[in-house]
Amino acid sequence: MRFFITGASGWIGSAVVPELVEAGHRVVGLARSDASTAALLAAGAEVRRGTIDDLDVLRSAAADSDGVIHLAFKHDLAFSGGFEAAAEADRLAIETFGEALAGSDRPFTIASGVIGLSPGRLATEADGLADEPSVTALTGGPEQRRRNALATLALADRGVRSSVLRFAPTVHGDGDHGFLAALITVAREKGVSGYVGDGANRWPAVHRSDAAQLVRMAVEQSPAGSTLHAVAEEGVPIREVAEAIGRRLGLPAVSVPPAEAAAHFGWLGAFIGADSPASSALTRELTGWKPTGPGLVEDLEQGHYFRAGSA
Template identity: 55%
Template sequence: MRVFVTGATGWIGSAVVDQLLEAGHEVTGLARSGDSAAALERKGARARRGDLDDLDSIRTGATEADAVVHLANKHDFANPAVTNQTERNAVRAIGDVLAGSHRPFVLASALALLAPGRVATEQDRSPAHGPDSLRGGSENLALGFVERGVGTVVVRFAPTVHGEGDHGFVAGLVATARAKGVSAYLGDGINRWAAIHRSDAGRIVRLALDKRVPGGTVLHATAETGIPARDIAGVIGRGLRLPGVSIPAEQGGEHFGWLGRFFGADMAASSDATSSLLGWTPSGPGLVEDLDSGCYYR
């Protein structure tokens, strides 16, 4: 299968590309730079130059592919409106190209705000609608393409996709603890984060294509249902030999910056339906094991 991947050299995308190549697929990745293109070509993938603002390149990549995996996102938390609109534009461009073809379209989505206070499942529907909502409402937009003959499959990734080399949320928590001299959590710290190792996340995306998952399916890339924030802070504190402390929720922005609104959120989610559908079980280390390995503190 010829697979076009956006975000192909990113944290999750590089694991997905490795999985697809190992399974014998022909991969073309969207590459923003010469270095990114070279990294893809060294793996045996093809590179298509462009970025999320280059809709013509995205449309061409989708046109030439048997399946599209959209993982790229600007993640500019200082300018969410720009990030959300760019995401929506890219998803719409891909959907328009694939309309009527019934080709698979695997879309990366998130668990944020999905089911605060309880464990989210694949049956929960995203409350994000429209260009001003989280990720530009791209999940609901893409699922709407199913009626137009697109094989949309949504993969909601855990807030922490962890492993050596991670530069995401957990790496940000470690950096904040170093800078502040304490490993903090907000309030009582009982809010939970689902977690998954990068290798397991990559495998879920590959299985979604290999098993021809029906359009309209929602999958959860979570291996651990929910780890309390205070436990995460405690492990980081142990690794850095810093005290774990609670700070008032209203001070989250001051202490953590943009990360505060995420670390105070409750984002627990199960993957029972995903495991059953794909025949998938996680094999990578858990978040605490990864943190205890020392790879986040080097």
């Protein structure tokens, strides 16, 4: 099959491309720079130049494909306070893909998230699907992005084999510059490896290689209207993460009062204290996915996060 991928040169996408190529699929990646173009060509993919704002490019690429994987999101806007603009660009891209794929029964999967989906209890794939104001699920972000995910699922009624793949907040592995790298940077700057309160709050996690495998399985076999969780570990206590970072850096792991989280962790302060365990039991039953990568703490212990230039 021939798949078109946005975010193909990103952290997850750059693992999905070889996963699909090795499975015998053709891949066309969206690239907005010469560097992204070179990386995709080296990975065995074809290239469409453009951004997710280029709706004509998205429409044409989707029409020429056997399925679409939408991993791109304007995280630079989201983290700089322009989340509404980022979510709106995402909505327009999803609508464009939906129009191009309608009535074809071709697969279309988008990236979302599990953090904040069901605070304080184990979230499942059935959570966050009710289109109600009372639902505050952070399926990758605030309410508008949750609605984008619901709109994707609704495409199943228009003849699209749509699915939403919710990723753990920590998609970890060698080369990761996300949440874990940010925590390590904060620890180095502050001279302590911090956690909020007693550190018992839990974050789900998945190794990058396992996440890529599930993306492939989603477009190959998931039924229309499916919600999947890319979660290998249901919930790793943040204190254990802080202690692992502290061991590698030779720093003490210390508690940071909730009221001081923003000052200590910066932008991470809004997330680091969240208790957001999530299950992938339904995903595994539906797809047969069996994660085999190292766990989050095990990955930290391997040391690659602490090489010069890694965080």
